[in-house]
Amino acid sequence: MGSLTKTVVLLCVISSVLCTPFINKLQPGQEWPTRSSVKQPYHQFDEIENGTISDTVATEVAAQEEKAPENNKPKVKEDDVERIDYSGAQVWKVSTKKSNAHRVINQLASEKLIASWGGNHTSIDILVKPKAVENVTATLKNKDIAYYIMIEDLQQRIDEENPPLDENELELQDRRGHRMTWKQYHRLEDIHGFLDYLAKTYPSIVSVNSIGKSHEGRDLKVLRISDGKKTNKAVFIDGGIHAREWISPAVVTYFINQFAENFDVESDDIRNIDWYFLPVVNPDGYEYTHKTDRLWRKNRRGFGGCAGADLNRNFGYQWGGKGASRYPCSEIYRGSGPFSEPESKAIAQFFKSTGADFSAYLTYHSYGQYLLYPWGYDNALPPDHKNLETVGKMMAQAIQKTGGSEYKVGSSSGLLYPAAGGSDDWAKSLNIKYTYTIELSDTGRYGFVLPASYIEPVARENLAGLRVLASQVNKE
Structure with missing residues (x-):
């Protein structure tokens, strides 16, 4: 198809969290946190000219392509x-x-x-x-x-x-007031419509805010679930950084539905946390996988003759190091600079401007069944790695007990491979204690094209893991 030529939609510069109006009005005392100053770490932005530039092996095949990869x-x-x-x-x-x-x-x-x-x-x-x-x-x-x-x-x-829904499911869709089912992978319109529905239906606990725009002008919608208690902890969860990993937004929206629909009967561990969810970090790429190339990974901003940067190589901490390519045609192209992409930049500005003091950051990917903690930029470990390992194993045990899936636990670089510029490393650099990348099912039989029938089992067992994390956060 070649690179896109659409005019870049300017990123909404967030001077406060309320960049755009709320879909609903919250009860007094339940506003989103007011802006405060969150210290940003020192970022090492020096380019590594000869670093590792592939997810698994040092390949730079795409770098020699004169046309965008999809042209081939x-x-x-x-x-x-x-x-x-x-x-x-x-x-x-x-x-x-x-x-x-x-x-x-x-x-x-x-x-x-x-x-x-x-x-x-x-x-x-x-x-x-x-x-x-x-x-x-x-x-x-x-x-x-x-x-x-x-x-x-x-x-x-x-x-x-992703087979079409049967008549019974379609009828249920109409009665529910939204189209999300977790028996099917849904387009962005359905996902965003679901978030808006929850905000209108549960205005005392749910609110939705766009924290910015993608390259093609799509909203980056964050949903918050909170009862407004000042003593609440805060947890941020995102999905869909890589476009082709459809199971990720499906699992994150499953979490949202469970907490919003059942908040009154949820445990104190869930109710004592302000939950922030960004189900689709890469909406342009996600839509592109539905319409054009099922296996597209990056965002959709054009770079010369190639399209897209890998958003999970574009975050500012240790940007440009191992496992991140400087060539625009590469699947792991790091972007022209740290936070050069509107999607990653919007997240960074949100964290900088929000008053929430996050205790945990989880980013859901696929595939492989791994529960990974920092560091990813190199084969190194943070000072509290033993604690991260212990909690990670507790989460993995809950997952296995619930659904039978075995998740390996370890550092990103140690268990997999070095990959600099990831969102998890950046979140950890903000002193967010419990930072994990969860690589969802499976281990390769289906890979990125996991059948929709797996959505609910995968989501259900990972919800058990999330509950373990919530319990740990509340003990801090």
């Missing part, structure tokens, strides 16, 4: 929109235990035969392009590198991922 993918036309067609593409899990594995994978990537989906210290998940299956198979077998096929036809998985 086959397209089909549907509803007057050209959609990327992944028919015949496969997803493999490749062992990287052999010393030559990274070099071989780099070579295959440089020949544009594969693309990285993610991985850890022992394996990497790769997307093998349709016409490259035989070539990649022969190469890996020749080099004695173990692999197995997780997805045989990626487009088939995409087609099956």
Whole structure:
């Protein structure tokens, strides 16, 4: 499709939290926190010219592309929109235990035969392009590198991922007053409509505020659930930083629904916290995955001949270091500078201007089933890492007890790979104690195209983990 040429919509500069009017009027004493000065840490903005520039291996394939990456993918036309067609593409899990594995994978990537989906210290998940299956198979077998096929036809998985609702669900939709179901992945309009519905239905505890605009002018809507007690703690939760990770906004909106609909009967641990939710950090990219390219990752701002920055490499703390690319065509392009993107900048300005003293920051991603704490920028640990490990394991135990899924706990760089400029590191640098990145299900069988039937089970077990965190926050 090439890069977008739409005029950049100016970011709403937040001089206070009330950048735009509330959808509802709260009861006296239940306003959002007034603006206060929150100290920002010293950010190291020096560019690293030769750092690690891939999520799993040091590939810079996209950097040599003269056109946007999506121009190199086959397209089909549907509803007057050209959609990327992944028919015949496969997803493999490749062992990287052999010393030559990274070099071989780099070579295959440089020949544009594969693309990285993610991985850890022992394996990497790769997307093998349709016409490259035989070539990649022969190469890996020749080099004695173990692999197995997780997805045989990626487009088939995409087609099956989000089936339409049955008549009973559609009827329920009409009666509820909103379209959210958690039996289906929903478009941004449904998600934002759901937030507005809750604000109108529960005005004494729920409010919605746009903290800024995306590049294409979409609202970045934050919903707050609070009974207004001055003694309340505060927790911030976001989702959808990476566009293709659909399970993330679905899980975050599930949390919202559970707390808002059941607040009167919730535990004190939940009621004694001011909950702030930003379900879709990257609304432009999220819509693009629904309309054009299901596997789009970045935001949609144009950079030369390529589109998008990786918002989770654009936050100011240790920006530009390992695992963040300086090349605009890369999947992990860090942006032109720290907080160069309107979406990440809006979050930073919100934290700077709000009076809330956050005890925890959780950012939900997919996939892999990991519960990660800082630091991500390098193989280092914060002073309170033992406490983060202990609480993380308690959350993981609650998840497993509820739904059976096993989540590994550890630092981002230690358990996975270095990735500088992440939102979790930045939040930790603000002295927010409990900072975690949660990589949701699964472990690769479906990867980014997790069927909608998994939404409720994944959300339910992660809600159990969130309750553990709430309990810990209230003990502080």
